[in-house]
Amino acid sequence: MDGIRENRDKDYGIGIPVAGQGYFLKGSDNLDWGMKDRLARIFRPSTGRTVMLAFDHGYIMGPTSGLERLDLSITPLIPYADSLMCSRGSLRSVVPTTSGKAICLRYSAGSSILTELNNEVVLDPKDAIRVNASAMAVMVAMGNQNFEAKTIENLVRTADAGYKYGIPTMGVTAVGTDMVRDAKYFGLAARVCAENGANIVKTYYCDGFAKVVNACPVPIVIAGGKKLPELEALELCYNAINEGAAGVDMGRNVFQSEHPAAMIQAVSGVVHEGLTPKQGYEKFKELSK
Numbered sequence: 356m357d358g359i360r361e362n363r364d365k366d367y368g369i370g371i372p373v374a375g376q377g378y379f380l381k382g383s384d385n386l387d388w389g390m391k392d393r394l395a396r397i398f399r400p401s402t403g404r405t406v407m408l409a410f411d412h413g414y415i416m417g418p419t420s421g422l423e424r425l426d427l428s429i430t431p432l433i434p435y436a437d438s439l440m441c442s443r444g445s446l447r448s449v450v451p452t453t454s455g456k457a458i459c460l461r462y463s464a465g466s467s468i469l470t471e472l473n474n475e476v477v478l479d480p481k482d483a484i485r486v487n488a489s490a491m492a493v494m495v496a497m498g499n500q501n502f503e504a505k506t507i508e509n510l511v512r513t514a515d516a517g518y519k520y521g522i523p524t525m526g527v528t529a530v531g532t533d534m535v536r537d538a539k540y541f542g543l544a545a546r547v548c549a550e551n552g553a554n555i556v557k558t559y560y561c562d563g564f565a566k567v568v569n570a571c572p573v574p575i576v577i578a579g580g581k582k583l584p585e586l587e588a589l590e591l592c593y594n595a596i597n598e599g600a601a602g603v604d605m606g607r608n609v610f611q612s613e614h615p616a617a618m619i620q621a622v623s624g625v626v627h628e629g630l631t632p633k634q635g636y637e638k639f640k641e642l643s644k
Contacts, residue, residue, distance in 0.1 A: 368469070377635070379400050380394055380398060380574050381572065381573065382549070382554070382572045382574070383554065383573070384575040387518075387521055388521075389521025390518075390521050390523055390554065393490065393523055396438070396457035396489045397438045397457045397459065397490060397523075399437060402626075402627045403601045403642060404601055404627060405552055405601065405602035405603075405626075406436055406437050406438075406583060406602060406619065406623045406627070407440045407459060407576060407603065407605070408429070408432055408433070408436035408438070408440065408605065408606070408619065409440040409441075409578075409579070409605060410439070410441050411445070412607075413445065413604075414442045415465075415468055416462055416467070416468055416508040417467070417468075419607075419612060421607065421615075422610060424426045425448070425449040427446055429610065431613055432619055433454050433456060435623060436619060437457065438439045438457040439454075439458055439459065440459045440492060440604055440606075443460060443461070443482060446447055446486055447486070457489035458486065458488045459492050459525060459604075460478075460488040460490065460491055460585070461490060461491070461492050461568045462477055462478050462513055463478075463509055464476065471501070472529070473494065473496040473502040473506060475509060477493060477512055477513050479594060480516035480520055482521070483516075483522055484522070486534065488522055489522070490524065490525050490555060491513050491524050491525065492525040492527050493509050493510045493524060493526060493527060493531050493555070494506060494507060495507060495509075495526050495529065495544065495547070497529070497543065498530060499529070502600045507551060510524065510526055510532065510552065510553060511549050511552060512552065514551065514552025514554075515552070517552070517554070524555070525553060525554070525555040525556070525557055526549070526553030526555070526556050527556075527558075528558040528559070536559060536561055536601075537561055538562065538563030542570050544558060545567055545570070545571040546571055549571050549572050554573055554578065555573060555574050555575075555601075556573060556574070556575045556578050557575070558575060559578050559580060560577045560594065564595060565598040568599035569599065574602070575600050576601055576602040576604050577595045577602075577603050579603065579605040579608040579609070580607075580609045581609045582612075585608075585612060585618060585621070585636060585639055586636045588608040588622070588634075589621060589622065589625055589632040591608075591637070592635075592641075593630075593635070596625065597599065601628060602626060605622055616642070617638075617639045617640075617641075617642035620639075621635040621639035623635065624638050
């Protein structure tokens with residue numbers, strides 16, 4: 356018993372209250388340890404933000420321009436991203452297991468651009484565990500008469516599995532031809548995702564975006580959308596971050612750039628370093644030389 360007997364010189368900190376451990380992401384204080392650990396891989400704790408590299412387009416679009424050879428176009432960009440948004444097929448085939456990057460796994464799949472989009476199902480949570488996913492991304496087709504209920508059900512089932520196994524869920528708001536790209540629609544879609552269990556929401560930037568962010572109780576990352584000139588894409592990032600976004604999920608505005616590695620580093624400068632769009636563009640031009 357000599358090794359465990361009471362030592363009067365030990366400091367038990369009597370009289371000193373235990374410090375709280377408030378989490379750095381909104382809406383995440385009451386999540387389990389595994390959830391918080393995975394979220395901290397996606398979002399930098401030092402800034403509370405993330406730069407995701409999205410290259411999951413092929414799951415509905417096939418060999419999108421810039422993604423014909425993932426090993427040539429995407430693999431060189433991985434070191435500059437905080438997180439990778441991809442399907443399980445591309446993850447296993449091209450992402451090095453030594454990359455050390457958080458994986459936001461495209462967790463829903465279904466109809467392609469050849470038919471009616473948004474008719475989707477979700478994967479088996481065991482596969483998300485198998486690939487050590489940091490989050491599971493599910494598309495939600497708000498406002499779609501045919502598939503809104505089905506895709507919300509997919510989100511609910513994913514969130515149920517996520518809370519069971521400690522993996523966060525990302526709700527990805529889809530935009531159809533009949534859906535207006537405004538704060539009213541995106542605010543509704545983001546809030547519905549969060550209310551149904553999403554720990555992160557991916558949506559689009561719009562006028563009045565601050566209203567969308569403030570009405571959503573979990574972090575929002577913005578989708579890059581269609582290819583824009585580099586300065587315009589950096590302005591999009593800057594405006595979204597200044598209005599409360601917790602990061603960006605850029606795809607075409609990175610891998611379709613003439614200088615993708617320079618572009619993703621410029622985006623990171625805007626998101627994490629507080630660069631203005633002009634400063635980010637100067638960084639892009641300097642790295643492009």
